[in-house]
Amino acid sequence: MELINKWPEYHKKDVVSHYCPGCGHGIVHRIVAELLEEMDLGKEAYLVCPAGCAVLAYLYLDFDIIESAHGRGTAIATGAKRANPNLFVISYQGDGDLSAIGTAETIHSANRGENISVIFINNAVYGMTGGQMAPTSLIGQSTMTSPAGRNPEVDGYPLHITDVVAQFPGVVYAERVSVSSPAGVKKTKKAIRTAFETQQEGLGYSIVEVLSPCPTNWKMDPVTACKWVDTDMAKEYKPGLLTDKREEKRKEKG
Amino acid sequence: MSKKDKVFTVKVRRDFCKGCGLCIEFCKKEVLAASPKLNRMGYNPAEAVNSKACIGCMMCTQICPDLAIEVYSE
Numbered sequence: 001m002e003l004i005n006k007w008p009e010y011h012k013k014d015v016v017s018h019y020c021p022g023c024g025h026g027i028v029h030r031i032v033a034e035l036l037e038e039m040d041l042g043k044e045a046y047l048v049c050p051a052g053c054a055v056l057a058y059l060y061l062d063f064d065i066i067e068s069a070h071g072r073g074t075a076i077a078t079g080a081k082r083a084n085p086n087l088f089v090i091s092y093q094g095d096g097d098l099s100a101i102g103t104a105e106t107i108h109s110a111n112r113g114e115n116i117s118v119i120f121i122n123n124a125v126y127g128m129t130g131g132q133m134a135p136t137s138l139i140g141q142s143t144m145t146s147p148a149g150r151n152p153e154v155d156g157y158p159l160h161i162t163d164v165v166a167q168f169p170g171v172v173y174a175e176r177v178s179v180s181s182p183a184g185v186k187k188t189k190k191a192i193r194t195a196f197e198t199q200q201e202g203l204g205y206s207i208v209e210v211l212s213p214c215p216t217n218w219k220m221d222p223v224t225a226c227k228w229v230d231t232d233m234a235k236e237y238k239p240g241l242l243t244d245k246r247e248e249k250r251k252e253k254g
Numbered sequence: 255m256s257k258k259d260k261v262f263t264v265k266v267r268r269d270f271c272k273g274c275g276l277c278i279e280f281c282k283k284e285v286l287a288a289s290p291k292l293n294r295m296g297y298n299p300a301e302a303v304n305s306k307a308c309i310g311c312m313m314c315t316q317i318c319p320d321l322a323i324e325v326y327s328e
Contacts, residue, residue, distance in 0.1 A: 022274035026319030182316040222274040
């Protein structure tokens with residue numbers, strides 16, 4: 001008997017994560033650990049964790065990890081990459097972190113075209129604090145702070161931050177994927193691999209937005225939450241490639 | 255040896271499973287089902303009830319958020 005799905009080297013063994021049943025964070029953590037092993041980057045890897053549910057990622061991932069202040073992930077990643085360009089810097093952020101309190105850091109680091117990889121977990125609510133409305137919440141979505149549904153007249157419209165930064169010349173690669181099905185998980189792995197390769201080649205900023213289920217705060221069971229990602233969320237945030245300027249950058253670099 | 259001749263065995267690590275049921279939903283061969291017994295955390299974990307039907311597509315291990323499923327081949 002031979003085990004097919006071996007435990008990733010950079011994922012700690014025999015720990016049970018604190019994530020709720022059906023949460024997408026566990027899948028993305030596994031993908032990151034698998035890719036670092038496959039691409040042989042574990043020794044140089046440097047992960048910047050956000051404030052949010054993934055704040056405890058250092059308990060599950062077994063390589064260098066730093067904690068950032070709320071929203072300042074890409075600022076810390078910038079500092080780390082500039083101080084030591086040999087590091088492989090990943091910023092792992094949620095939607096409350098990257099697209100609400102950290103909008104300034106996100107936009108300016110993208111505009112500067114820092115050579116970092118950003119993983120953006122979008123679950124349309126503030127997960128850790130109990131399901132309050134986030135800038136990415138959908139119109140009509142019921143949350144703790146919008147019990148009657150998000151009303152665009154009062155709360156504005158869902159913020160498509162990845163589409164915004166994809167317009168910048170410094171952003172080399174941007175893609176939106178979801179982890180709501182096994183096919184989606186494979187696409188997510190491919191997208192994150194491309195983002196990592198972009199950084200390895202030194203081409204510039206890469207961002208992967210991952211639509212992730214949050215069954216607890218959406219008040220759904222995990223299977224319904226996955227279906228909701230595919231039906232409602234994917235309508236507002238269409239999965240797919242947003243920008244790919246790798247060829248141009250390669251030509252520029254010569 | 256082609257994939258068709260292989261025999262796959264599915265094992266769920268009981269105390270790592272949080273009973274989200276995603277593997278049960280995405281397994282097309284109905285290999286997995288929720289166990290009636292609670293685990294250490296108080297969830298009904300998934301268990302392999304029909305391991306013989308497994309074709310090794312690895313859908314369950316792809317979607318499992320907790321790395322709770324092990325698939326063996328022989």
